[in-house]
Amino acid sequence: MKELLVMSGKGGTGKTSIVGAFAVLADCKVLADCDVDAADLHLLLSPTVRIAEEFRAGQQAVLDPAKCVGAGKCSASAVCAEACRFGAIGLPSQAGSGAGSALGAGLPHIDPVSCEGCGVCARTCPHGAISMEDVVSGHWFVSDTAYGPMVHARLGVAQENSGKLVTQVRREARSIAEKQGLGYIITDGPPGIGCPVISSMSGVDLALIVTEPTVAGTHDMQRAVELARHFGVKPAVCINKYDLDEAGAKQIEQYCSSEGVQIAGKVPFDEEVVGAVVRGVPVVTRDGSHRAEGKAAQAIRRLWANVESELAS
Amino acid sequence: MIVSVASGKGGTGKTTVAVNLALALEDSVLVDFLDCDVEEPNAHLFLHPVLETSESASESVTLPVPVIDESKCSGCGICAEVCAFHAILSFGNRAITFPELCHGCGGCARFCPEGAITEAAREIGVVEAGWVGAPAAGVPRPAAEAGAVRGIGFIHGRVNIGTALAPPVVKAVRSKAAPANGVVIIDSPPGTSCPVVASVKGSDYCILVTEPTPFGLNDLMLAVDMVRELGIPFGVVINRAGLGDDKVAAFCRQENIPVLLEIPFDRRFAASYARGGQLVRDFPELGDALRGLWRQIRAAAGPLPEEEETLR
Missing domain, CATH: 3.40.50.300 (P-loop containing nucleotide triphosphate hydrolases)
Known part of the structure; x- marks a missing residue:
């Protein structure tokens, strides 16, 4: 079984768009959408959800107003707020008057968005007034698509733990691939180089980095290549919309050749790609009035052929 | 604004x-x-x-991460239990840290009964x-x-x-x-x-x-x-x-x-x-x-x- 991450x-x-096309082109695969805080692959693959599960990860501090004696009366002057390193516990006096005034008699307020769930406040509170509660930080799904099984997820609004949700999606995808004897796991990765990307990357066979010939695309691709190498994953590059700035595309090619990174494909700008997104189908689909294949679709077919042989090597 | x-x-x-x-x-x-x-x-x-x-x-932006003084560590495992981010593993009479998982909450140092944990900037x-x-x-x-x-x-x-x-x-x-x-x-x-x-x-x-x-x-x-x-x-x-x-x-x-x-x-x-x-x-x-x-x-x-x- 081979794992491909598209990042x-x-x-x-x-x-x-490229993962959607690979879904059509690859045989025997499971698809995994690891962009859990802005997942879009389902918009191309129209999945039918078979399994939907709550994702619980991490905890959140919750104050019991009946047990809390109030900030001003706390034996050690609101130890919870003093202990919290994330600024998640606000004290009553800070809301109104200026600094230095005596603590109000009111209760501390826990900001769920700032709370990272470390539990230090709960362990510190001398009155046992803070408890840690499990947080439902998202949902994950196993679905059927016309192109094979797909695992995807949705992180709750303003939630943390996207990395752990990514790990859950990948674990489920791997188990499906093993059970059904599938040859490929094809993963649509999140943008960036942080926590969810690192979770998407560990142990994959190839990281296909999709870039574009812009100063920002080039800059970010270089950081993505460094990240892949940092984790011992082989990178390959696809230059998308390469004809929007051929000189810029040349620079990317030069960078890749000097770094020994394979260019797996170059895909031209083609409004047909946006057209396919609007129709909600992968760009290599031939349906209805869209029988002729555009130049981007043809280039993506060649890209897949290169990626497939790279994965086989 | x-x-x-x-x-x-x-x-x-x-x-x-x-x-x-x-x-x-x-x-x-x-x-x-x-x-x-x-x-x-x-x-x-x-x-x-x-x-x-x-x-x-x-x-430089740093996080305070734990440093364990092995001569003081009794292997009680409280630090590993306290850590919500699985950044400390305790086994036998030792504790091992994984700084890349640490959020810098300071819980381990605060609750170590032996005073064996200090924090260093990462x-x-x-x-x-x-x-x-x-x-x-x-x-x-x-x-x-x-x-x-x-x-x-x-x-x-x-x-x-x-x-x-x-x-x-x-x-x-x-x-x-x-x-x-x-x-x-x-x-x-x-x-x-x-x-x-x-x-x-x-x-x-x-x-x-x-x-x-x-x-x-x-x-x-x-x-x-x-x-x-x-x-x-x-x-x-x-x-x-x-x-x-x-x-x-x-x-x-x-x-x-x-x-x-x-x-x-x-x-x-x-x-x-x-x-x-x-x-x-x-x-x-x-x-x-x-x-x-x-x-x-x-x-x-x-x-x-x-x-x-x-x-x-």
Whole structure:
């Protein structure tokens, strides 16, 4: 079984359109959408959800107003707020008057968005007034698509733990691939180089970095290549919309050749790609009035052939 | 006033809008620009700031991570039990730390009964500051002279490669914001999770940049949920208008969300952007449009705390 991660560094370079096309082109695969805080692959693959599960990860501090004696009366002057390193516990006096005034008699307020769930406040509170509660930080799904099984997820609004949700999606995808004897796991990665990207990357066989010939795309691709190498994953590059700036595309090619990174493909700008997104189908689909294949679709077919042989090597 | 620029989907034009808004306003308002996309900061590629080299202008962002004194450790395992992030493993009579998983909460050091844990700073990123339009590094901001040409204050952060924790670096960038009597423009990362929340939280207005495609619409809806959750007034900029369909505009109408500006899809814009160009210089009409957007935002945000102060 081979795992391919399609990633980019910079957002909006075309990861999802390319993964959608690979869904059509690859045999025997499971698809995994690891862009859990802005998942889009389902918009191309129209999945039918078979399994939907809550994702619980991490905890959040919750104050019991009946047990809390109030900030001003706390034996050690609101130890919870003093202990919290994330600024998640606000004290009553800070809301109104200036600094230095005596603590109000009111209760501390826990900001769920700033709370990272470390539990230090709960362990510190001398009155046992803070408890840690599990947080439902998202949902994950196993679905059927016309192109095979797909695992995807949705992180809750303003939630943390996207990395752990990514790990859950990948674990499920791997188990499906093993059970059904599938040859490929094809993963649509998140943008950036942080927590969810690192979770998407560990142990994959190839990281296909989709970039575009812009100063930002080039800059971000270089950081993505460094990240892949940092984790011992082989990178390959796809230059999408390469004809929007051929000189810029040349610079990317020079960078890749000097770094020994394979260019797996170059895809031209083609409004047909946006057209396919609007129709909600992968760009290599021939349906209805769209029988002729555009230049981008043809280039993506060649890209897949190169990626497939790279994965086989 | 703090204005953040965000989007659910990446690559919709956040940096383009943020950078060009800053350039469109610099002659009339004091502008500070904060690039909070610390995983992939790009604004410097368009603004070409002169970064200051003094120690106060470039600082390392660190997290306090545990260091275990093995001679004191009894192997009781309390630190591993306390750690909510699985950054300490206890086995036998030893404890092993995984600093890359540590959030720096300090629980292990606080609760170790043997006093065997101290904390050491681990660098996770850097924050750099400088000026756009300043003649040379180290020269004070031009705007400091009354009536003189104004420059844009520039601050960005960068997480070290391989570091999973972006929010502390974002917070370090945010802590430099000095809205006093000008505007702070924040370029945020894509998505809707913790690094975005850290960037957008506490801003007076949020501009959500999207594109008129089903991807753009789907991710806009997620971003709208996020800013509503945070209670921040917001409006939408539709970039590459005319390229996809009209469902984003329909969604905004239905949800009563102001569409502040539509930037048409234009290969000339794409070409200018590709080379790191400043659109308001190449296409002055866009500067007028962005100043119009600014007036809408100012009207929508209402009187600001600092202005209320002067009124009193």
